[in-house]
Amino acid sequence: MPKLFFIILSVFITTPILAWDNHATMTQAAIDQSSNLNAYLNQQIPTESLADFLKTTTHSLPQKLNQIEQELRRAEAGYRPLxxxxxxxxxxxxxAQDLVICFKKSLRINLNASLDAARNENISLRDALITASSQPDFGFDLYLYEDSGTAFGKYYGFKTQPLGISTTEFGTQILFHMSTYQDDPQILNFIPRLNEDYPEYRAIQYFELSRFAANAHHPYWSAVFLGWGLHYIQDMTQPYHAILSNGASSDDLAIIISQAKQGNPLPLQAFIALQTDRHILLEGLTDYILSATNDSLYRPILISALKNTALDHGLHSCEVRPGYIRQHVDLRMAKTSAEYQAMLLATMPASFVSDPSFNAGEFNAYDDLFYTDMNEAQRVQFTEQVVKAMQWFGAYTRNCLKQYKVYSPKVKV
Ligand SMILES: [Zn+2]
Structure with missing residues (x-):
């Protein structure tokens, strides 16, 4: 493995890369007007601590987790077994001494991340799900590698971190929230460990656990696991998360890689810097628009795209098994990568998206960028392109909910 490449990546992947920054807002919009989900989403359910859920499922949950693990080992490419x-x-x-810790270890998530629920109250299943869809970005997948500097990273079996700076917070979760499933074989051959990519692993774990919890009449945990699973599907609708080399042609990559192999890292270095900047700017500006609650023009366009059900029909049914994310969500979004790159180049100042010395990770003046640096035609072009991703975000969210929703009539509230 070319050590040089790690060093180059380490320089650039130091900034927060979270995919869509606001899963809760987006999930809320995506399920807001979906009348065929309302009966399910409006159920009032009792919250339940994780410890209580685990205490009442000690006989059945181990078998379920084992079944998930066997399926991953059998069919999930690039998977490092538990x-x-x-x-x-x-x-x-x-x-038995501490079921919560034991369970977290079996999921191989950050032991310092809090998973627990608010106690002693009933909430709507909708609210549980919306909140949960943001949670995996609150540290679940940080520091899971041998060189992450955590005790648990040393025994989780993910080996050393394939990309980024091992001690940089968000660098450690890249391969759990971004996919390389559709990347060019030239890149995957150059850095084979990029095949150890885990959004699909996470989604499978949580969707399976959601179904298990629903069948065992634990609707709160069914909703929470479902929200967690949705997060990873939703991440794939950010085009720069669907494919690492978003927008780059095979010919460009061939030149960059061959120069790196010959000892000239500069083109590769510039490429990674640009990819990182474009990635951050796309999600930063999208989040800026979605968060601008006083904006009466662009925000409503994105919100209605999330609610738009035009793409819902004709989607392959959401059965989250090995291959589902790769062959459906991810593949579809990766095919759009050239469109997003072209849009960013056309709408944003060249000094932001075409200058490798720019560092989007330190940039936060999205107000100036959107309303001053970009003209109206560029604002419209940006918004119209992001509308497409929002539509897929909404469509895949509803598609998977339809497939995984389970009513829990036996629950006493
Ligand atoms: Zn994420």
């Missing part, structure tokens, strides 16, 4: 000693086994005394 080390045997992390298998969830509540019958063992060390696991």
């Amino acid at each position: 080390p045997e000693n992390l298998t969830y086994a509540p019958a063992h005394s060390d696991c």
Whole structure:
């Protein structure tokens, strides 16, 4: 593996890359007017602590987790198996001592991330789901590698971090929230560990757990796991998360990689810097628009795109198994990558999107960018292109909800 490449990446991937910054707002809009989901979403359900959920499922949950693990080992490409000693086994005394920690270890998530719920109250399933759809960005997938500087990273089995600076917070979660599934084989051959990519792993874990919790009559955890699973599907609708080399042609990559192999890292270095800047600017400006609640022109366009059900029909049914994200959500979005790059180049100042020395990670003047640097035609062009991603975000969210929603009539509120 070319060490040089790691060093180059380490210089640039130091900034927060979260995909869509505001999953909760977007999920809320996506499910707001979906009448065929309302009966499900409006159910009032009791919140339940994770410890209580685990206490009442000690006999059935281990089997479910084992089944998920076997399926991942059998069919998920690039998957590094769960080390045997992390298998969830509540019958063992060390696991029984603290079921929550034992469960978190079996999921291989950040042990410092809080998973618990508000207590002693009933909430709507809709609210539980909306909140949960943001949660995986609150640290679940940080510091999971051997060189992340955490105790758990040393035994999770993900080896050392394939990309980015190991101690930089968001660098450590890149390959859990961004996909390389559609990247050019030239890049994957150059850096084979890019195949160890986990959005699909996460989605499978959580969708399966959601179904399990629903069937076991734990509607709160069914909704929370479903929200977590949706997060990873939703991340894939950010074009720069759907494919690492978004917008680059095979010919461009061939030249860049061959120069790097010959000892000239500069073109690769510039390419990564530009990719990172464009990625951050796309989601930063989208978030700026979505958060501008006093904007009566552009924000409503994005919100109505999230609600628009025109793309809902004809989607492949959402069965979150090995291959589902790769072959459907991710593949579709990766095909749009050239469009997004062209749009960014046409709408944003060249000093932002075509100058590798610019650092979008330190930029936050989105107000100036949108209303001063960009003219009206550019604002419209940007918004219209992002509308497409918002439509897919909404469509895939509703598609998976339809497939995974389970009513829980036995629940007493
Ligand atoms: Zn994410």
